Amino acid sequence: RICEEQFRLLKNCGINVVFGHEDLMNTPTEDKAFEAMDICQKLGMGYMVRDVLTYEYCSDGADKTHYSSLTEEQKQELDERYEASLHRYKDHPAFAGVMFIDEPGESSFEGIARGKAVFDRVCPGKAFYVNLFPYYISAYAYQYGREQGGTYVDPLYTPLVYSNLDRYKVHLDRFLKTVDPAFVSFDAYPFVGRKEAENAIHRSLWDMTQYVAYICAQQGRDYWHVLQCGGRWCNDWNTRITTAADVCLQVSVALGYGAKTLQLYPGCFPNCCIGGIEHSSLIDE
Numbered sequence: 001r002i003c004e005e006q007f008r009l010l011k012n013c014g015i016n017v018v019f020g021h022e023d024l025m026n027t028p029t030e031d032k033a034f035e036a037m038d039i040c041q042k043l044g045m046g047y048m049v050r051d052v053l054t055y056e057y058c059s060d061g062a063d064k065t066h067y068s069s070l071t072e073e074q075k076q077e078l079d080e081r082y083e084a085s086l087h088r089y090k091d092h093p094a095f096a097g098v099m100f101i102d103e104p105g106e107s108s109f110e111g112i113a114r115g116k117a118v119f120d121r122v123c124p125g126k127a128f129y130v131n132l133f134p135y136y137i138s139a140y141a142y143q144y145g146r147e148q149g150g151t152y153v154d155p156l157y158t159p160l161v162y163s164n165l166d167r168y169k170v171h172l173d174r175f176l177k178t179v180d181p182a183f184v185s186f187d188a189y190p191f192v193g194r195k196e197a198e199n200a201i202h203r204s205l206w207d208m209t210q211y212v213a214y215i216c217a218q219q220g221r222d223y224w225h226v227l228q229c230g231g232r233w234c235n236d237w238n239t240r241i242t243t244a245a246d247v248c249l250q251v252s253v254a255l256g257y258g259a260k261t262l263q264l265y266p267g268c269f270p271n272c273c274i275g276g277i278e279h280s281s282l283i284d285e
Contacts, residue, residue: 001268002032007039009283010267018267019099019129020050026085027052037094046096048129049089053082057111058101058145066149067111079118086122097127103187104130105145106154106171109178116179130181131226134188135168135208136197142171164196165207172212176219183222183260186212191228191246193238205253213257224261225254230280233266241280 002023010018018040023032033049040047056078059067070078089095100115101108112130119128133141139157144150156162156170172184190204197203209225216223227250231241247264254262266281 002036002039004039004042006268006283007036007043007045011043011045013264013282015045015264015267017046017048017096019048019263023050025049025051025053025089034089034092037089037092040094041092045094047092047094048097048099048127049095050099051082051085053078053085054098054100054115057082057115058104058108059111059149067108067114075114079114082115082118083122086119090123090126095123095126097123097129099129099131102131103133103141103145105141105143106174107144107150109175113179116181127183128181129185130175130179131185131187132172132175134197135164135203136188136192136194136200138196139167142167159196165203165211168208169211172215176215176221181221183224184212184216185224185226185263187226187263187265189226189228189231189239190250191231191240191242193240205250209253209257213259217258222260223258224263225250225257225259226263226265227251227254229264229282230266230284232279233281234279236279 007018018036020033020036023029023036025033033047037047037049039045056064057067059065067075086098098119100119101112104112116128119126139153139159142157143153154170157167159167162170175181176184186208188200188204188208190201192200194200213223215221227247228239228242229247231239233239251262264282268281268283
């Protein structure tokens with residue numbers, strides 16, 4: 001899907017920034033990342049880079065050494081490698097910033113803050129993007145993210161004791177205090193049918209949006225909103241395919257609460273979902 005035809009369709013929809021996904025810097029797919037940036041430059045769009053080095057800042061020990069267990073010398077060495085990597089692509093005309101990590105657990109916040117310090121120094125004025133978990137996930141994921149390499153879970157994340165909204169507030173507050181981002185990316189698909197996401201439309205569209213927008217306004221941060229543009233991804237029948245009206249409703253609510261950026265997910269459905277399974281995105285089969 002990294003070709004001018006697909007990107008031009010996004011451009012014609014009003015999209016002005018594309019996020020990298022599996023086109024990762026410092027992997028065999030990085031040529032696709034540079035290709036995507038060249039296409040974005042041609043079409044007058046920006047591109048948010050994903051770099052595999054960022055996972056070293058966010059590791060909780062399952063796949064790589066836990067960041068917090070690194071020595072100061074090892075952390076400094078990672079900082080130097082990340083800075084050198086940023087210099088490889090930061091001056092590209094389409095470079096809009098980095099998609100540093102998607103849905104980290106609290107155990108990754110320390111490393112994210114360290115990576116952000118490097119990025120802010122090397123790439124002033126560009127976006128340092130971290131997308132947070134929704135409110136309807138497990139206590140373990142709040143603590144450790146997707147790698148889940150630890151054992152202790154803070155009781156404040158326990159859903160049997162605290163509501164999903166209460167748990168989300170704790171997670172967001174700790175993220176803001178540790179990382180101090182310029183903006184908050186709120187991501188919760190409202191058109192889902194999971195027991196963990198009871199009343200998802202009401203919670204995701206109004207309660208959660210109102211809370212995050214209020215916190216951002218109170219603290220002088222911008223509010224970015226992820227829109228669910230499709231469903232049934234990778235045979236997930238709990239996430240229904242959205243209609244144009246569903247998306248318009250999300251746009252209206254997000255803008256009504258002051259969102260500075262609308263993020264449409266997914267723009268093009270990923271290759272991993274191709275294969276006869278019914279699912280949808282902004283641009284699908």
